[in-house]
Amino acid sequence: MTARVIELTDAPIDIDRVRSAVNDDGFGAILIFEGVGRNHFEGRPVVALEYEAYADMAVPEMARIADEVEQKWQGKLSMIHRTGRVEIGEPSVVIAVGTPHRGACYEASRYAIDELKKRVPVWKKEVYADGSAWKANAPA
Amino acid sequence: MAIKVLYFAKLRELRGRSEEELQIEPGTTLQQLYQQLFPPGPEGAIPVAYTRNRRVSQGAEAIEDGDEISFLPPLGGG
Secondary structure: OOOOOEEEEOOOOOHHHHHHOOOOOOOOEEEEEEEEOOOEEOOEEOOEEEEEEOHHHHHHHHHHHHHHHHHHHOOEEEEEEEOEEEEOOOEEEEEEEEEOOHHHHHHHHHHHHHHHHHHOOEEEEEEEOOEEEEEOOOOO | OEEEEEOOHHHHHHHOOOEEEEEOOOOOEHHHHHHHHOOOEOOEOOOOEEEEOOEEEOOOOEOOOOOEEEEEOOOOOO
16 A cells, blocks of 8 residues: 655656555556646747645645545545646646546546646746746636 | 735735735734735736635635635636
8 A cells, every 4th residue: 555645846746656656456547647838828938837836725625636536436546736837848737546447537537637726726827938927727 | 913924826926925924903804804905906806715724714704813814816726
């Protein structure tokens, strides 16, 4: 049994560590979701992203989402979200979900990222060549 | 009474700091404190969720001595 990983970090995310934390011999499916820094927004080039979090609220909320996945899909969930500067192509969040069967795994993975975007107090600033802007999440 | 206020994202930039201790009048609500700290500009107020001691709370809730307060602008995680 490996312990659940629920973290914020200002360093590059160790994807293998997130993946290993959901290992279970009873699981037939594991999905890794990566949210990745994208180089454009509505036609405007983005050169980097900057994230900040209300850590004392964000980590417990991430843990609640993991609890919900465990209860609803009999799965395991681990996730790490970045803070600070995230380069284009780098993951800003990695979510690993394991479940006994694949259908539940796709549902749980989608649920986790959607709920994270709605509920976890994290903010993203897009950095452009000539400025920057805070970007709110669109409804799923 | 003394409280601690945390600022994030756009509000941190507007306030020029990430947290501070403030003295406020007893009975002040979350919404009243927000309006005092961030009077609406020409584009109106930034919509926020209110938190008191790390829980999302109603704007009409009264702040108590020693509370940790924050105002969460629209989220952008993921």
